[in-house]
Amino acid sequence: MNPFSTLGIRHDIVNAITELGFENPTPIQEQAIPVLLSGSNDFVGLAQTGTGKTAAFGLPLLELLDFEENYPQALILCPTRELCLQITSDINKYSKSMKNVNVVAVYGGANISDQLRQIKRGVQIVVATPGRMLDIINRKAIDFSQVGYVVLDEADEMLNMGFQEDIDIILSTTPEDKKTWLFSATMPTEVRRIAKKYMTDPFELTMGTKNTGNVNIEHEYYVVRARDKYAAFKRIVDFNPEIFGIVFCRTKIETQEIAESLVKDGYNADALHGDLSQQQRDKVMKRYRDRSLQLLIATDVAARGIDVNDVTHVINYSLPDEIENYTHRSGRTGRAGKTGISIAIINSKEQGKIRQIERVIGKQFTKAEIPNGFDVCEKQLFALIHKVHQVEVNEEQIEQYIPRIMDEFKDLDKEQIIKRFASLEFNSFLKYYQNAPDLNAPAHEDRAGDRGDRSFKSSTSAGFTRLFMNLGSVDDFTRGDMLGFICNNTKISGKSIGKIDLKGVFTFFEVENAFVDQVQQGFKSVDYQGRPVRIELAGEREGGERERGGERSGGRERSGGYGGGGGYKGRSGGNREGGSREGGGGFRDFSGKRREDRVGGNSGSGAGRREGGSGERRRRN
Template sequence: MNPFSELGIRHDIVNAISDLGFSNPTPIQEQAIPVLLSGSNDFVGLAQTGTGKTAAFGLPLLELLDFEENYPQALVLCPTRELCLQITNDLNNYSKNVKNVNVVAVYGGASISDQLRQIKRGVQIVVATPGRMLDIINRKAIDFSQVQYVVLDEADEMLNMGFQEDIDQILSTTPDDKKTWLFSATMPAEVRRIAKKYMDNPHELTMGSKNTGNANIDHEYYVVRARDKYAAFKRIVDFNPEIFGIVFCRTKIETQEIAESLIKDGYNADSLHGDLSQQQRDKVMKRYRERSLQLLIATDVAARGIDVNDVTHVINYSLPDEIENYTHRSGRTARAGKTGVSISIINSKELGKIRQIERVIGKQFVKTEIPNGFDVCEKQLFALVHKVHNVEVNEEQIEQYIPRIMDEFKDLSKEDIIKRFASLEFNRFLEYYKNAPDLNAPAHEDRGERSDRFGRGGSRGDYTRLFVNLGSVDEFTRGDMLGFICNTAKISGKSIGKIDLKGVYTFFEVENAVAETVQQNFKGAEYNGRSVRIEVAGDRDSGGSRGGRERSGGRREGGYGGGRSGGGFRDYSGKKREDRSGERSGERRRRF
């Protein structure tokens, strides 16, 4: 008998979750589902991300609601649109064998008229972000007077983002006798207050100690000089050839800049932050889930709700402002019982923050040394050897080429062939890491010095500034423009400096040595049937604002994307950015 059946879940739902690969309930599911199925208690569930909380409340909802009736019976509130869509998708998957189940996702950044139409057609479960939900309530477009269950998922993050007032207004439209289920990874005082305000003697379930981290995550930190931070970050990535990670930054600007720098240096990376439209966000997440991206560079808010399997590393390029956010960040890896690594790159002034986080999560960080050049080359070599050894051979397709291949290698011994195959990739790392400096900061040094973000030297005098008659109205992002320039001009991204994207045109910088090549290769170029014009900027922008945030010059340190698949760019169809609605900036934050 399926263990989910023993918990009280009916046969058609058990069949659906079995098809999804769920055979055994997680600890929180095992303990929460029987309590919630009774339908008689308010509930507080504390558990880390990745432990199966969606099924813990989703399966009981599907058991308790009457799907013959077509009015809102359950409301699930969550902090971000990504989590909103994920919960909606999960509920639809769980209920695929149940008739008449209508689940509507309500979130900012998408057409409100489409969401209103779905609600009007009939809905039993509404999954929503607070801002957009309140907007729909204020339009008097939904009636929550018969709601029986309200779920507050990721309650701590909703409060961190400043949704307290919105939640109060939303819940004031629901009946007093409803049951409230609150799920959270941490239990700060704000969450305790909301539980007290909206619940009556709730059943409380805590998986592990409050606010602690996942036991399957190893926590490491590297101490570096500020000017070496980006170079150290890349070396850590190169030392982990099979990395599939999320990199956290504090600000949207930092997120975008680091992603662009990684793309220029040949890594499969992209950014995820609040300035992206829903279409742009969906495109990035699709590439990441398909693993055509190896590194996702994100802000805390943008990454909430990301549920991607097999994330190997979380890298804190910048430590979070709030201790609790470290728990949420590290929880992106080691999901569903797997192991993972959480890495923090810090300067000596941040050692105190590391000690504070240790006390909160109840685990000790391991101080780790930035690997030297030889270590990276050795790691990459054996990763290549392992990949060659385990590659799947398509015997049928390769057979026709074997005679020519054997003829080409007839004068080489087995040892010579092995050496040459290994050297194809290995030689690049040997050359790049020859005489590589030690990036570990001496223990006595003050690493808080001001410096260029990416440790670059040089001046703007090394670059020529060019004008091109394409811009954001042509649905380019800066990353898309970077890829378009590299493809059209047939140059490396490392030769490109600042990209200043405007509405109908763009200024970009290229190294003086390739400026003429760029102009030649752009002759005759077209985009969507329109001629592309490129010329030296000259006086076009004299006296005008260059926009954005000026960064000191010189090109970035080159590098190789460890274990990258093909490297570089995959598509350039970015959509025009839009302001995100329905979500707010954080308020009342507790600082370190």
């Protein structure tokens, strides 16, 4: 007997999920399903992504709803279009042996008329993103007066994306006596407030410690010099030939630039960020799901709700500003009981943040060493040999060529053939890595970096001028907001902005020397909330503000932001740590494309949870 039957799931549903490969319930399913089947409790479930939450609430809904009636009886809210479609697809698969089950997916970026027609035909379960759901409610095109169950899936992510007000309005249209089931990876204050406002004495189920990471994920970090970040990242990728990963950056600009540079260097990569249209986003995600892409370069907001199986690695090219976002990032790998690796590439100043993340997730990071050139060559060689073992031979098609092939090899014995075959790729890697430098940050830099975290540093990157602005964090700016504010008012690229030191009531920022006058002119007539914006050369003001402003903004603050790297493609600067370019050379990878090794990281371009401006937080469906 399938163990799901013992949880109270009826046979036609059990038969359907058995065909899908459901053999044993996951821990969240095993404990949540009996509680939810009772239909008598509000419910809060804390569990990481990839633990089987959709079945944990989807299967009980199929048991509890009356599918003889064609009105909305359950509403499932989730943060993104991808997750909305995934939930809808899963519930349809669970219910394939049932009659008259109507599930409608409601999300932005698609034709709203089609969704309205589906609702009008009759629906029992509505799966929706908050923005589009609110649009339909405002059109008075749906009646939630008889909804018995509301599910808030990945509630913390919805609130992080700025949907709190939308959720409040949507829930206000549902009956007070409904049952609310909330699922979340973390339990921040905002989620707790939602639970308190809309639930009565909920049953709480925590799988593992709150905010902890998936036990199937290993966490590693590499300490490198800022100028070496991009080269170190590529070497980590080369050391893992079978990598199928998601690479997280902090800003849209950083995301796009890294993706473009990887493509030029011969890697199968593409970017996913907020400036893409829905059609572009769908195309990128299709390529990634089909494994036409090996690396998906994404921002936190754009990656919300991505549900792709068998992701082997999550790479934090830049650490997130919010520590809780690390849990969301790492949760993209190690799903459904499989193992995964989460990697952080940091500079010496960021080791303190690694310690903070360890405390939050309850797991220790392993400090790893960037592999040397020989190790990478060896790994790539045996990956190739492994592919030879696994390749499928089309006997019928190749048979006609065997005589000619054997004739070509008649002067070579078996050992010579193997050596020459292996050398086709091995020679390229040997040449590429023959003078590969050590990219690990020296130990003395680690110690210097730790001291740097506790002291105020005001050194300016080469080729940049440090400017003062009379706006800061008390004006509700993050570093990302400030980057967008500067770029929007001066019409210069984020690549030309260096370190941004956001203080309480003021900000220091770097700009390439060639654009100093343009920045000053751009802000000459700009007001912010009734105050003229002042831009001045930092100069002596920085020394004075170090004494006075440091106290107002909470004491000494570290210079620059998290992350950043050296400028690739020959651009000096353009990042928080300065930039440089080393090296050259190249090789042809397995696809035959030529890679150019630009040893130096991408040009970082600001930080912040919001991608390039405050408008990025909402309506990302």
